[in-house]
Amino acid sequence: MTFDWAVIVGNWKFLILQGLMGIGAFGGGTLRLAIPAIVLGFCLGVLIGLARLAQRSWIRYPAVLYVEFFRGVPLVMVIFWFWFLIPQITGQRLPEYTVALSAFVVFEAAYLAEIVRAGIQSVPRGQIDAAVSSGLSYLQMMRHVILPQAIRNMIPSLVTQFIVLFKDTSLASIIGMMDLTKAAQIISQREIRPFELYLFIAVVYWICTYSMSHISRRLELRLAVPHGTDL
């Protein structure tokens, strides 16, 4: 058994530029998928998380149903649903990238909504009463009082979920989108060097996720709510 790391040296451009960054003829790209998925998924997650806390039941129940449904189904299944449904609805085949992005946003929003809900519930009730009694509207209260505190409390779980999402983007390769995993698969079929290739992309993924959690720890320290009462 000999290792041949030349396969990495010879193909690193394809793996990193095309696979990870999405720069090249195939589109796709792990980062190009993960970053919009994180941003859009978070926006949808905030909306659904707020809906779960709504007073009116016709807003709350659909949100509960949404969260429970997507948390009970594997992501692969959701991706296949989108793969099948989008051409049915739009009447045309969309690129794998669009299908994957919409599946990730919809799926991860369910998990992010739970984090948002828990974060908002972690803000003491007195804050709401104080905001309302000082004459703020619901939106002003959320924008200036509740969400700034809630988001600080959420950061660790949010980053955790973002890392999960980042790792989940590897599933886009199942419907043929060109990402880091797919790039390794293609080269592996040509060069028959799966051990070196998969170990290499494992390291690339590891560096990305590990730096995400590192940045999050620093962000947490910097954004921590100063504890005035802990003197």
Next chain:
Amino acid sequence: MLFFGLAYELRWSVLWTEGHGGWILEGILTTLKLSALGWIIACLLGMLFGAMRTAPVRIVRWAGAAYVECFRNVPLLVWLFFWYFGAPQVLPQSAQEWLNRHGAEFWSAVAGLSVYHGARMAEVIRAGIQSIPRTQFEAAVSTGLSVVEAYRYVILPIALRLIIPPATNESLNLLKNSSLALTIGVAELTFMTRQIETYTARAFEALTAGTLIYLVLCLGIASVMGQVERSFRIPGLIARVGGAEH
């Protein structure tokens, strides 16, 4: 059925005619077998490495952390490909042939699932152990219990209860993630629904069946564990241990 303006005639019978019902059942069984095996090994690995991460010896703590960081930070799909395609490359020819004769896909999937979720389970268990104040242990020992008795009668009964909700969550993740095994050719539930779709071109029916079965399995397990959690609840204690970190 009118389906977003397009006529799509539903034919649910494709799910049980021409032996497709047997495929689904086989798929459910494989999913359950894969998840159960993966779960048992993941729990054992989780207990071992979770306990190691709380050990008083630094090098043991480091070894535990190395395992956790190494496996949970890389996508499960990459680990599956690595165990299935990559790892056998290191084995001698005869061992590779033996593996291929004995369902290499299934055992690679078990290895991938259990090692990946073992790392996540280790974090759940570490959080559980660390959430119990040291004073509990000291109090137990000072009342004359031996160390083993203190663990048996004081620490473990509390820790296990605290761990139930996040561990249930993690176990459900494992069940859902077992669907990734289709990528290396294990004929589990998602694989079988895809197969029905391929043979009959009835994607809507096949996907609905697969989705509902996963929902029933997940919600069923979650509600059973919810019952367990309630019936073993420690009165007066509402604190929960945080879930596994990614």
